[in-house]
Amino acid sequence: MTNEALQNLINSWIPELEFTEEGSQFLNISVKPEQLHQLMSQLKSNTETSFDYLFCVTGMDWGKELGVIYHLESTTHRHIIVVKVQTEDRENPTFDTVSNIWKTADFHEREVFDFFGIKFNNHPNLKRLFLTDEWEGFPLRKDYVDEINMVIK
Amino acid sequence: MDTNIANSNLKSEDYFINMGPQHPATHGVLRLLLTIDGEIIKKVEPDLGYIHRSIEKMCERDSYQQIVHLTDRMDYLSSHINNEAVCLTVENALQLEVPERVKFVRTIIGELTRIASHCLWWGVMGMDIGALTTYFYGFRDREMINDIFEETCGARLTMNYNIPGGLMFDIHPNFVKRTKDFVAHFKTKIPEYDKLLTGNVIFQKRMKGVGILSKEDAISFGASGPVARGSGYSCDVRKYHSYSALDKVTFNEALKTEGDSLARYEIRIQEMWESLSIIEQLIDNIPEGEHKVATNAVIKLPKGEFYQKVETARGELGVFINSTGTKNPYRLKFRSPGFSNLSLLNHIAVGGKIGDLVASMATLDLVIPDIDR
Numbered sequence: 209m210t211n212e213a214l215q216n217l218i219n220s221w222i223p224e225l226e227f228t229e230e231g232s233q234f235l236n237i238s239v240k241p242e243q244l245h246q247l248m249s250q251l252k253s254n255t256e257t258s259f260d261y262l263f264c265v266t267g268m269d270w271g272k273e274l275g276v277i278y279h280l281e282s283t284t285h286r287h288i289i290v291v292k293v294q295t296e297d298r299e300n301p302t303f304d305t306v307s308n309i310w311k312t313a314d315f316h317e318r319e320v321f322d323f324f325g326i327k328f329n330n331h332p333n334l335k336r337l338f339l340t341d342e343w344e345g346f347p348l349r350k351d352y353v354d355e356i357n358m359v360i361k
Numbered sequence: 362m363d364t365n366i367a368n369s370n371l372k373s374e375d376y377f378i379n380m381g382p383q384h385p386a387t388h389g390v391l392r393l394l395l396t397i398d399g400e401i402i403k404k405v406e407p408d409l410g411y412i413h414r415s416i417e418k419m420c421e422r423d424s425y426q427q428i429v430h431l432t433d434r435m436d437y438l439s440s441h442i443n444n445e446a447v448c449l450t451v452e453n454a455l456q457l458e459v460p461e462r463v464k465f466v467r468t469i470i471g472e473l474t475r476i477a478s479h480c481l482w483w484g485v486m487g488m489d490i491g492a493l494t495t496y497f498y499g500f501r502d503r504e505m506i507n508d509i510f511e512e513t514c515g516a517r518l519t520m521n522y523n524i525p526g527g528l529m530f531d532i533h534p535n536f537v538k539r540t541k542d543f544v545a546h547f548k549t550k551i552p553e554y555d556k557l558l559t560g561n562v563i564f565q566k567r568m569k570g571v572g573i574l575s576k577e578d579a580i581s582f583g584a585s586g587p588v589a590r591g592s593g594y595s596c597d598v599r600k601y602h603s604y605s606a607l608d609k610v611t612f613n614e615a616l617k618t619e620g621d622s623l624a625r626y627e628i629r630i631q632e633m634w635e636s637l638s639i640i641e642q643l644i645d646n647i648p649e650g651e652h653k654v655a656t657n658a659v660i661k662l663p664k665g666e667f668y669q670k671v672e673t674a675r676g677e678l679g680v681f682i683n684s685t686g687t688k689n690p691y692r693l694k695f696r697s698p699g700f701s702n703l704s705l706l707n708h709i710a711v712g713g714k715i716g717d718l719v720a721s722m723a724t725l726d727l728v729i730p731d732i733d734r
Contacts, residue, residue, distance in 0.1 A: 230665075231663075231664060231665030231666060232665060232666045232667075232668075233667070233668065234668070236666075260580050260581070261580050261583065262583060263583060263585075263670075263677065263679060263696060264668075264679050264681060264694065264696040266681055266692070266694040268683070268692060269692075277681075279668065279679070279681070279696075283580055283594070283595075283596070286601060290666075310581055310583070311578070311581040311582045311583075311704070311705075311708075312581065312582050312583030312701050312704060314704060315700065315701070315703075315704040316583075316700075316701075319700075337409055337410070338409050338410035338413045338733065339410055339413075340410075347415060347418060348415075348417065348418055
């Protein structure tokens with residue numbers, strides 16, 4: 209499917225999504241946290257889109273907002289889409305898990321939790337993956353400070 | 362007597378056992394917490410982070426030329442392809458067209474890297490399941506490739522031969538001849554590999570039907586590379602998102618549908634033949650020309666997001682760069698093949714024995730720094 213056709217189709221499911229292709233080689237969708245799970249399960253289950261391959265999950269700190277970027281590909285249609293979700297709540301950022309849609313999200317969401325402190329509702333095993341349980345703070349956030357281990361130029 | 366004990370209502374309890382972080386079969390500092398009932402595995406829980414260096418955070422303070430050097434230290438057996446991934450992302454973002462010569466050399470060295478990686482994998486995988494001889498055969502042939510790299514790139518493992526805009530220096534005058542010698546040599550050696558290990562009855566029994574992964578699960582777990590292709594999932598990035606000189610060659614994507622350890626093993630053997638064929642198609646046709654194009658001393662990427670996939674020896678490596686227009690990336694993410702491939706280990710190991718876990722893990726071909734980054 210072309211990006212335009214994808215946009216029209218997905219827009220017919222959930223009207224309030226924001227689409228953009230600016231500054232990216234893929235079609236980007238911004239979704240509100242409460243609509244994330246619905247959109248994601250439709251992207252996977254709909255036969256016209258069938259995004260069955262979640263190949264990259266990136267935690268993001270935009271400075272003010274925290275969020276997650278999902279890169280999806282369809283192994284039947286070979287089209288790619290990017291879904292972004294963000295929140296301004298830095299104290300307790302929470303999104304719904306997509307690990308019940310794609311099994312790979314289990315580990316990837318744990319990585320995002322480990323480094324960004326973003327929690328995922330209904331995740332089967334949300335605990336630190338790389339760092340120790342007693343580690344304080346979330347290192348990949350932009351406001352993280354570690355005076356001993358970080359070399360600042 | 363024994364049957365009486367087995368049939369009696371003796372209470373059995375699960376117990377835990379640590380495999381790693383210093384276990385020879387994990388090939389690096391990976392710790393697996395196994396939940397076991399007798400000898401049957403009930404759960405495998407990987408514990409990561411023993412060599413996590415936070416390369417993604419380091420990238421945020423480094424220039425794009427410096428980032429290339431960090432990628433060697435992820436999957437060190439695919440170092441050239443990792444370098445290429447970052448260079449391609451930067452070049453695409455700058456809309457920089459590199460000379461044809463660069464593309465050819467990158468692809469040839471990339472395929473040599475793949476063969477070297479598979480040679481090492483083949484050697485240590487035999488060793489993991491008790492066939493010590495394979496180790497020496499695999500390393501013998503890999504040594505020839507390392508010598509080629511040493512002469513042209515100046516390093517044997519962490520080559521750093523790619524730079525944004527091309528190659529650090531031109532190929533060595535001996536490069537073409539030595540590569541051709543290696544191809545001729547290695548063509549006689551793969552049948553030897555098959556003779557020594559592939560057809561061995563004990564080996565077959567250890568591998569066949571062990572660690573079965575279905576195609577649906579392979580896709581859902583985000584598997585890539587030989588692991589996914591052993592389950593019949595066609596996912597070769599070189600085919601679907603061709604880069605460098607790969608659009609100028611014809612090759613077959615190795616595919617098998619069994620999904621067991623033997624299938625993953627055979628895929629890698631097949632891939633070595635395909636890589637030889639790719640090298641043969643390119644080595645005599647390397648175009649004359651410059652080995653790089655000039656870039657600014659300080660590279661600034663335009664504002665935006667850039668993604669590049671490449672096929673390393675382990676599967677799909679993705680580089681995601683979010684740039685705000687400065688000389689450093691605002692965020693850089695490596696989607697490493699090993700991380701996703703590790704996540705399915707629990708799925709394929711449960712219900713099997715510890716010995717089967719070693720066989721399954723060997724055919725996943727994990728490189729721990731690639732997972733920990």
